[in-house]
Amino acid sequence: KAGVTQTPRYLIKTRGQQVTLSCSPISGHRSVSWYQQTPGQGLQFLFEYFSETQRNKGNFPGRFSGRQFSNSRSEMNVSTLELGDSALYLCASSGGITGGTDTQYFGPGTRLTVL
Amino acid sequence: SQQGEEDPQALSIQEGENATMNCSYKTSINNLQWYRQNSGRGLVHLILIRSNEREKHSGRLRVTLDTSKKSSSLLITASRAADTASYFCATGLYNTDKLIFGTGTRLQVFP
Numbered sequence: 519k520a521g522v523t524q525t526p527r528y529l530i531k532t533r534g535q536q537v538t539l540s541c542s543p544i545s546g547h548r549s550v551s552w553y554q555q556t557p558g559q560g561l562q563f564l565f566e567y568f569s570e571t572q573r574n575k576g577n578f579p580g581r582f583s584g585r586q587f588s589n590s591r592s593e594m595n596v597s598t599l600e601l602g603d604s605a606l607y608l609c610a611s612s613g614g615i616t617g618g619t620d621t622q623y624f625g626p627g628t629r630l631t632v633l
Numbered sequence: 634s635q636q637g638e639e640d641p642q643a644l645s646i647q648e649g650e651n652a653t654m655n656c657s658y659k660t661s662i663n664n665l666q667w668y669r670q671n672s673g674r675g676l677v678h679l680i681l682i683r684s685n686e687r688e689k690h691s692g693r694l695r696v697t698l699d700t701s702k703k704s705s706s707l708l709i710t711a712s713r714a715a716d717t718a719s720y721f722c723a724t725g726l727y728n729t730d731k732l733i734f735g736t737g738t739r740l741q742v743f744p
Binding site: 522549551553560561563566568573574576606608610619620621622623624625626627629 | 732
């Protein structure tokens, strides 16, 4: 099976812009989670989707949003970018029934730089 | 603050030595997982231990879980230079679908 893919791999934006990141999970996986990784805050949980429904959300402002499509592909959107949004954004999929707390299979990440 | 705190933050050893990393957490869990991350890349799942298990092995990896102390340890035996990476514990929170990662341990194995 192909692994989790994320596009784009690298992105440079300026403050105030918005960005959409895409994640394609492993075939058959219905749970997709998103994480933000920064040197200062570490790995922070953003949200988790299961069968097109957001089941859990981390402590991020409303500028961070996501969605999942019927084929389990997921997108996350960040509006009104701030310098502090510069991070590695990781997507992970899981095939278990529990979803978010099962073994996660991570994509390579999208490196977002906000100037 | 983070659910999982790892200790030490950084560890340097020689090839062939054993490496031990510890993880402490705060709330009830369904399971605890360990992941490895090579320099700025995606994470790779290493091992999952359920809350009713005390010890688990996978190749050169040994994980223990003490739910009374809310702590876990990861032992890598006979370390290799290729084990150089950051290691994270992640707790599957009880009664939720959240997996919360710890702060990580940076392991450097010198040839």
